[in-house]
Amino acid sequence: MEAAFEEFAAKGYAATRVEDVAARLGITKGTIYFYFATKEVLFREMFRHDSTSSADLSTAIANLRGSCADRIRDLLLIAYENTANNRKTRELLRLSIAEGTRFPELVDCLHGQFIAPTLAALTALVEQGVTSGEFIQEAAADMPGVLASSIFQVTVWRLMFADRKRIDGRALMEAHIDLVMNGALQHSGRAA
Amino acid sequence: MEAAFEEFAAKGYAATRVEDVAARLGITKGTIYFYFATKEVLFREMFRHDSTSSADLSTAIANLRGSCADRIRDLLLIAYENTANNRKTRELLRLSIAEGTRFPELVDCLHGQFIAPTLAALTALVEQGVTSGEFIQEAAADMPGVLASSIFQVTVWRLMFADRKRIDGRALMEAHIDLVMNGALQHSGRAA
Amino acid sequence: MEAAFEEFAAKGYAATRVEDVAARLGITKGTIYFYFATKEVLFREMFRHDSTSSADLSTAIANLRGSCADRIRDLLLIAYENTANNRKTRELLRLSIAEGTRFPELVDCLHGQFIAPTLAALTALVEQGVTSGEFIQEAAADMPGVLASSIFQVTVWRLMFADRKRIDGRALMEAHIDLVMNGALQHSGRAA
Amino acid sequence: MEAAFEEFAAKGYAATRVEDVAARLGITKGTIYFYFATKEVLFREMFRHDSTSSADLSTAIANLRGSCADRIRDLLLIAYENTANNRKTRELLRLSIAEGTRFPELVDCLHGQFIAPTLAALTALVEQGVTSGEFIQEAAADMPGVLASSIFQVTVWRLMFADRKRIDGRALMEAHIDLVMNGALQHSGRAA
DNA sequence: CATGAATGAGTTTTCATTCAT
DNA sequence: TATGAATGAAAACTCATTCAT
Numbered sequence: 001m002e003a004a005f006e007e008f009a010a011k012g013y014a015a016t017r018v019e020d021v022a023a024r025l026g027i028t029k030g031t032i033y034f035y036f037a038t039k040e041v042l043f044r045e046m047f048r049h050d051s052t053s054s055a056d057l058s059t060a061i062a063n064l065r066g067s068c069a070d071r072i073r074d075l076l077l078i079a080y081e082n083t084a085n086n087r088k089t090r091e092l093l094r095l096s097i098a099e100g101t102r103f104p105e106l107v108d109c110l111h112g113q114f115i116a117p118t119l120a121a122l123t124a125l126v127e128q129g130v131t132s133g134e135f136i137q138e139a140a141a142d143m144p145g146v147l148a149s150s151i152f153q154v155t156v157w158r159l160m161f162a163d164r165k166r167i168d169g170r171a172l173m174e175a176h177i178d179l180v181m182n183g184a185l186q187h188s189g190r191a192a
Numbered sequence: 193m194e195a196a197f198e199e200f201a202a203k204g205y206a207a208t209r210v211e212d213v214a215a216r217l218g219i220t221k222g223t224i225y226f227y228f229a230t231k232e233v234l235f236r237e238m239f240r241h242d243s244t245s246s247a248d249l250s251t252a253i254a255n256l257r258g259s260c261a262d263r264i265r266d267l268l269l270i271a272y273e274n275t276a277n278n279r280k281t282r283e284l285l286r287l288s289i290a291e292g293t294r295f296p297e298l299v300d301c302l303h304g305q306f307i308a309p310t311l312a313a314l315t316a317l318v319e320q321g322v323t324s325g326e327f328i329q330e331a332a333a334d335m336p337g338v339l340a341s342s343i344f345q346v347t348v349w350r351l352m353f354a355d356r357k358r359i360d361g362r363a364l365m366e367a368h369i370d371l372v373m374n375g376a377l378q379h380s381g382r383a384a
Numbered sequence: 385m386e387a388a389f390e391e392f393a394a395k396g397y398a399a400t401r402v403e404d405v406a407a408r409l410g411i412t413k414g415t416i417y418f419y420f421a422t423k424e425v426l427f428r429e430m431f432r433h434d435s436t437s438s439a440d441l442s443t444a445i446a447n448l449r450g451s452c453a454d455r456i457r458d459l460l461l462i463a464y465e466n467t468a469n470n471r472k473t474r475e476l477l478r479l480s481i482a483e484g485t486r487f488p489e490l491v492d493c494l495h496g497q498f499i500a501p502t503l504a505a506l507t508a509l510v511e512q513g514v515t516s517g518e519f520i521q522e523a524a525a526d527m528p529g530v531l532a533s534s535i536f537q538v539t540v541w542r543l544m545f546a547d548r549k550r551i552d553g554r555a556l557m558e559a560h561i562d563l564v565m566n567g568a569l570q571h572s573g574r575a576a
Numbered sequence: 577m578e579a580a581f582e583e584f585a586a587k588g589y590a591a592t593r594v595e596d597v598a599a600r601l602g603i604t605k606g607t608i609y610f611y612f613a614t615k616e617v618l619f620r621e622m623f624r625h626d627s628t629s630s631a632d633l634s635t636a637i638a639n640l641r642g643s644c645a646d647r648i649r650d651l652l653l654i655a656y657e658n659t660a661n662n663r664k665t666r667e668l669l670r671l672s673i674a675e676g677t678r679f680p681e682l683v684d685c686l687h688g689q690f691i692a693p694t695l696a697a698l699t700a701l702v703e704q705g706v707t708s709g710e711f712i713q714e715a716a717a718d719m720p721g722v723l724a725s726s727i728f729q730v731t732v733w734r735l736m737f738a739d740r741k742r743i744d745g746r747a748l749m750e751a752h753i754d755l756v757m758n759g760a761l762q763h764s765g766r767a768a
Numbered sequence: 769c770a771t772g773a774a775t776g777a778g779t780t781t782t783c784a785t786t787c788a789t
Numbered sequence: 790t791a792t793g794a795a796t797g798a799a800a801a802c803t804c805a806t807t808c809a810t
Contacts, residue, residue: 011293012291013206017782029793033785033786097290149368153341153344156348184331223773227773230801398587415795422781495736518761534722537724540728556722567759
């Protein structure tokens with residue numbers, strides 16, 4: 001019965017009433033308590049369930065083809081679709097930010113499911129690119145973090161503004177990747 | 193009495209008790225209600241007060257010197273200090289994400305105070321850079337958004353992990369700016 | 385659970401605590417709120433229930449026998465028993481007077497249940513009496529109102545003085561009817 | 577400062593806030609407490625003041641002229657103007673009915689000021705009329721009460737319905753007096 | 769005299785939780 | 790399994806009352 005997700009996502013942990021979750025399912029409070037000992041347990045299990053059930057990246061990563069830059073681009077776009085552009089993941093991030101102080105393990109769970117694997121894959125690809133001479137040496141250490149940043153940006157933007165201020169997430173992702181790869185400065189010799 | 197900020201930031205709107213806010217000030221509930229009609233009013237006024245009172249960027253922007261790239265770098269570092277690296281602003285962002293559905297005007301207030309001015313200043317600087325030939329034409333449209341993304345990233349990271357997973361925000365900011373300016377690819381001719 | 389009547393009748397709307405009503409039933413506050421959304425709803429439903437549930441006059445009216453004067457007398461005595469001499473109705477009138485400004489629909493409800501039907505029945509009987517020549521023409525218009533007045537008087541008297549100043553309601557009713565029918569003046573020719 | 581009357585009359589004792597009374601005077605709560613020890617004292621003094629300050633009937637009674645029937649009619653009309661048709665007295669009656677259980681002395685105060693004197697004067701006039709042969713013997717005992725009843729009726733009607741259901745109080749009073757004096761039955765010989 | 773700030777006991781209302789059926 | 794009634798602890802909010810200024 002993890003459509004409890006809808007309620008918690010919409011109102012937050014404290015403001016959600018167990019009865020609301022039940023009502024959404026057309027059942028009564030009592031039934032919820034038959035399956036979950038407390039509201040907190042319900043929240044935890046919902047969160048764990050929803051953050052675990054998502055498609056994992058490993059197969060996608062294995063199927064990447066092309067230059068490192070290409071594979072990074074594709075990986076980021078996949079990650080984008082799975083997180084910033086995926087309502088469920090986005091709302092889990094909202095809950096992580098909102099209730100993170102109260103439920104740190106859940107935040108770490110989300111980290112382990114989405115953030116860590118993505119950063120790890122990026123790190124691997126970047127290292128390959130440096131080894132193969134595709135990327136400059138100095139960029140290696142920070143590239144994974146820098147590349148991932150627009151995913152956070154788009155996610156937060158959507159959580160904050162919903163439909164009030166639209167943003168073309170995919171275009172921003174692509175522009176971001178492009179700039180990080182090629183740079184914005186006119187002169188082509190390396191500067192800074 | 194806007195140290196109500198501490199309580200709301202720590203526990204969120206719904207989970208904060210008016211009495212806790214009072215206790216933090218060494219006064220009683222009744223006194224809070226003498227000044228604020230309801231808990232909601234207290235929250236709104238706290239939020240508005242704290243998001244308005246912050247130092248504005250305008251003077252900082254006026255004092256920027258150097259090339260466009262230099263000024264952008266300095267502007268972003270200033271913005272970083274005022275937002276991702278400023279506890280109050282960071283927590284306001286947490287509240288915006290957590291309670292944004294319930295209080296959209298507050299989210300928009302925060303946007304008007306921090307996000308919009310920063311993006312506007314970045315846009316102006318980028319345009320200057322394009323006009324002066326410092327930046328390539330194609331980068332212009334997306335650079336402001338792309339440049340700002342690491343601020344979101346660092347903010348969200350800190351909100352989620354607090355001290356559990358440290359991040360060197362400033363270093364990431366600088367690496368991000370550097371990469372966006374120069375690019376990561378080895379070959380110096382423009383690609384993609 | 386309309387023994388909430390007792391509490392509201394005894395103390396008025398504002399001075400009655402939901403907890404008192406619960407205590408009278410040997411249950412707790414929460415249970416009251418399980419059945420009634422607010423104290424106001426509880427009051428409204430109690431009032432409506434108690435003013436509606438009372439025995440209606442229609443059958444009693446149908447069974448009246450004798451001259452118009454006799455039937456009027458009997459009708460008034462029945463009305464007296466149902467209102468001035470009926471604790472529940474009396475207290476509903478108290479609440480109507482006390483809380484009428486706040487709950488005008490309830491006052492009108494009481495009017496529709498008790499006052500209007502009684503006045504209508506009286507009017508019908510008086511008209512019959514005039515048609516049949518039993519009553520003088522000039523008395524017709526005002527008789528219903530005049531006849532009913534002692535019911536108000538006795539009710540108000542009891543509400544004000546309870547047992548501190550006793551009043552023989554029925555005797556006063558009968559004397560009232562008798563006087564209205566026959567007049568108090570010695571000379572038997574019609575005067576003024 | 578007995579315009580506290582307005583507040584208590586409008587909302588009843590329990591629902592009136594001391595602050596409302598102060599606000600009506602453009603002063604603050606504290607000032608009220610400078611003059612009156614408690615809300616209850618304020619209410620009592622207001623009630624006593626307003627029920628005492630009214631014009632007394634004694635001089636009016638002394639000035640009555642004409643037959644007993646005429647003097648009774650005039651007395652009742654004067655009483656009507658002073659009570660049923662006088663907003664202040666009417667509202668005091670509302671308070672007597674509403675808060676009578678809590679403040680019985682006030683009810684008795686109102687009785688002593690308005691009801692008892694009127695009934696006493698009526699009783700005296702009726703006795704004169706019986707002695708002089710103007711009224712029939714049998715009517716004597718109940719006439720005062722019966723005559724006064726329409727005053728109660730009109731008062732209660734106005735308290736309950738305000739402007740929602742108008743009533744011509746004076747016409748009803750006069751019709752009532754007329755009927756009690758002359759009777760409604762066609763045949764002029766004494767019946768019942 | 770008058771006020772405005774402060775209080776704290778009390779009241780309405782909410783809701784997680786229990787449990788007999 | 791599921792429910793609906795019931796609870797009680799807690800939270801929002803109210804307001805009579807106090808009192809230093």
